[in-house]
Structure formats: C-alpha cells, structure tokens
Amino acid sequence: MKHTVLIAWVAALMAIAFPLAANTVITSHVAVESYGVDNERKVLEEALLEAVVTLTGDETVRENKEIASLKKRLDEFLLEYRYEKSGQAWALVAKFDQDTLSEAVDNEGLATQQINEEDVILWLVYQYPKRSPIIVNTGSPEKLRGTLMKNLRSKGLQPLLPIMDLDDQQKVDPADVLSGKDDGLVSASQRYGVPHYITGVLQFDAGLWKIQLRSDRISSNVSTQSRNLNGSFASALAILQSREKEIDQSEAASAERILIQVSYVGSYSAYRRLKEYFNNSKSVNYWRVSSDQGDTITIELELSTSARRWLKALRKQNILEHVAPPVDLPSDEILYFFTLNP
Structure with missing residues (x-):
C-alpha cells in the first residue's frame, strides 16, 4: 500500500514539474x-x-x-x-x-501530408449553370481538380482541397463564401494544419470562365475571365501573388512589439532553451519576461520584422508550437500562445 501511494505521489510531482503536452x-x-x-x-x-x-x-x-x-x-x-x-x-x-x-x-505506407509555410488550402465555390453552387473538393471531377492543383503548384504552393465532410459543411457554406463571409474558414483550415487559405468563386458564363480570388491576407477580390479555365485561374493567381509580394516587402521593413505566452517552461533547462532561441534569433531585437505563473510565462518581444514573418520563420524550427488561445483568455494584449517543445 505504501509503495502504491509513493508511486502515485511521485507521479503527481513529475506531472507538476514536467507537464505533458496536450x-x-x-x-x-x-x-x-x-x-x-x-x-x-x-x-x-x-x-x-x-x-x-x-x-x-x-x-x-x-x-x-x-x-x-x-x-x-x-x-x-x-x-x-x-x-x-x-x-x-x-x-x-x-x-x-x-x-x-x-x-x-x-x-502502413499511407503518407501523411507534409505541411510547410507554403501550404495552402483552396476553398473555391463552383457555380454550375442552373445548379446549386458547390465547394470544389477531393471528390470533384478530376479534370477540374487537376487544372486547379497544377496552377497552384506552378506558383510554388503545395495545395490542398477540403474533403467537405460533415465537419467542413458545418463550418463553411458556399453561400458564405459567395457573400465574402470568411468566419468559418480559419477554423476549417486549421483542421488541415495549413497556415494559409485561398477562397473564391468560379463560374462558366457565356463561353467565359470567370474567377474571383482572395486570400487570408488579401481581402479584396482579384477578378479575371478567359475562354480557357487554365488561363483564367493562372492569371488570377499571378495577380494575387503579386499583391501578396507587395505586402511581404512592406512587412519586411516594419518592426513590431508583441506579447506572447509560452507554456511548459517548467524547468531551468527549458527556460535556458527558450533564452538561447530568443538571444540567437535575428528576428528578435529585444525580449523580456513580463510575468511568470508556474510553468507559463508571458514575454514581451520587439521584433525586427512583422509578427507574421516571424511566425513563418518560427515554423521551420522545432522550438515553439503555436496553439489556440485558452478559453479563459488571460489578456486581450497577448497576441500569440505557444507551448515549448520538449
């Protein structure tokens, strides 16, 4: 009995000292x-x-x-x-x-998707003539999917299409995409583990393929039309990427101060790893711990670039895992939440 109690007590202490990631x-x-x-x-x-x-x-x-x-x-x-x-x-x-x-x-030999910072999921509503609009998905006709995927890959992107199961259908409705409401797209895209999404509308009318595209970074529509689906989609993508490049150049020159919260910093060695990362990061001009609560610390960062570009670079390193905000949000000023990888 004593041994059982001791083991449970030690396990509890270890759980406190070395919290497990969810x-x-x-x-x-x-x-x-x-x-x-x-x-x-x-x-x-x-x-x-x-x-x-x-x-x-x-x-x-x-x-x-x-x-x-x-x-x-x-x-x-x-x-x-x-x-x-x-x-x-x-x-x-x-x-x-x-x-x-x-x-x-x-x-089992069934390769999972390798996600990187250039991955993107496409939420594209196809307006069939005299039929209800649908979101192009993994079950859509091969010719349509192939044209879209080929163009996205040619732009250096690794594209995904939604499977549009019940989960997707509850979050993303064709009518919302048509009206420009992107409320459900963020959570729906997070399910696939991709950092970016492109959304838009495709229709064939009077012999022309008409397409409107926007992205999670470009809220205004890019519109093109052509007698050829491939040409219309390629032109829209080129314009969209050109606008995003302009934003990238602007962000590269803009420093930013942010607050972040990092969990699972429950030991000195964990804190030392975090310290080494911030001290050696070219994107971080200055950092300090503004509060400390158990194994969770809040950090003030002064970045040499935009927060978005810093997050993009962070994905390539196995140090911090970007997670969703907690239900009981501690402060509106904290922009990003992370867990420290073991």
Whole structure:
C-alpha cells in the first residue's frame, strides 16, 4: 500500500514539474440517424476513416487494404466521442490522437501530408449553370481538380482541397463564401494544419470562365475571365501573388512589439532553451519576461520584422508550437500562445 501511494505521489510531482503536452487532436463528424446508434463501432470506424482522409489528403485512401488494419486499432487512436444534434439531424463527433494516428498511417505506407509555410488550402465555390453552387473538393471531377492543383503548384504552393465532410459543411457554406463571409474558414483550415487559405468563386458564363480570388491576407477580390479555365485561374493567381509580394516587402521593413505566452517552461533547462532561441534569433531585437505563473510565462518581444514573418520563420524550427488561445483568455494584449517543445 505504501509503495502504491509513493508511486502515485511521485507521479503527481513529475506531472507538476514536467507537464505533458496536450494531445494534438483531429476531429471527425459522421451523420447518424439518432443518439446511441446500434452499429456504433462501425460509425466510429467511419469517423476514423474521415480522419485518415484528412491526414493524407487523399479521398481514394478509403479503398486501401491497409485501412482494415487501422480499424482494428481504433481504440488506440480514439480519445473521446459524443453525439450532437443540430435541428433534426444527429451526428457522432469523434476526436482522435493525431500524432499516434499519423505514425500508424505512415507505418502502413499511407503518407501523411507534409505541411510547410507554403501550404495552402483552396476553398473555391463552383457555380454550375442552373445548379446549386458547390465547394470544389477531393471528390470533384478530376479534370477540374487537376487544372486547379497544377496552377497552384506552378506558383510554388503545395495545395490542398477540403474533403467537405460533415465537419467542413458545418463550418463553411458556399453561400458564405459567395457573400465574402470568411468566419468559418480559419477554423476549417486549421483542421488541415495549413497556415494559409485561398477562397473564391468560379463560374462558366457565356463561353467565359470567370474567377474571383482572395486570400487570408488579401481581402479584396482579384477578378479575371478567359475562354480557357487554365488561363483564367493562372492569371488570377499571378495577380494575387503579386499583391501578396507587395505586402511581404512592406512587412519586411516594419518592426513590431508583441506579447506572447509560452507554456511548459517548467524547468531551468527549458527556460535556458527558450533564452538561447530568443538571444540567437535575428528576428528578435529585444525580449523580456513580463510575468511568470508556474510553468507559463508571458514575454514581451520587439521584433525586427512583422509578427507574421516571424511566425513563418518560427515554423521551420522545432522550438515553439503555436496553439489556440485558452478559453479563459488571460489578456486581450497577448497576441500569440505557444507551448515549448520538449
């Protein structure tokens, strides 16, 4: 009994001194008929499959024989699940451990998407003649997808298309994109782990392909039209990138002061790693710890460039993980929240 208590006490102390990072979560929604369906295991397997599609960016992965092996290991990846009701419709919402699932997917030979600072997800509404508008997705016709992807890659981008499952549909509606409302795009894009998104409208009218594009950085529309889809999309992308380049040049010359919060700094060695990073970073002119609460510290930074460019450079280093703000936001002045990688 004493040994059990001692082990629990030591474990508790270790948890305080060396807090564990929270699971990186990937969420799937699957439509169901009602709460507590009889074939719950099968529905959870479908949710797992949606998560694998999100990780790989490949809708055809559903047909791979390796999927059967992953389904057998469902309990290893599943963190929690619940039922949600929206109007008269029910959905099972499942959360999976993204790191564990990614490793398993890679081990099965199903490559996960490698995300970098040039990755972008395209939320493009296609207005079919006399049909309801749709968002181009991984299940759209190959000719349409191929043209869009080829142009994005030619501009040095690594493009992704949404899978438009129930989760995407709840966050992004074609009508919102058409009206310029981007409220759900940020959270929807974060699901795919990409830092940027492009959104717009594509339509074929009177023999012309007409396209409007904007991005998370360019709020005004770029509009082009051509008798050729490839030409119209390529022209719009070129104009969009030209405008973004102008912003980059402007940001490069603008210094910025910001407050950030970093968690999991629970030991001197952790603090020393953080100190070495800030002292050696060319993007940081000055830094100081403005407050310290347990293993979480708030830092004032004076950057030699814009915060956006600093964040872009930060992604290439394995020091800080950019995370979402906590529910109980400590201060409106704190712009970014991070965890210190082990």
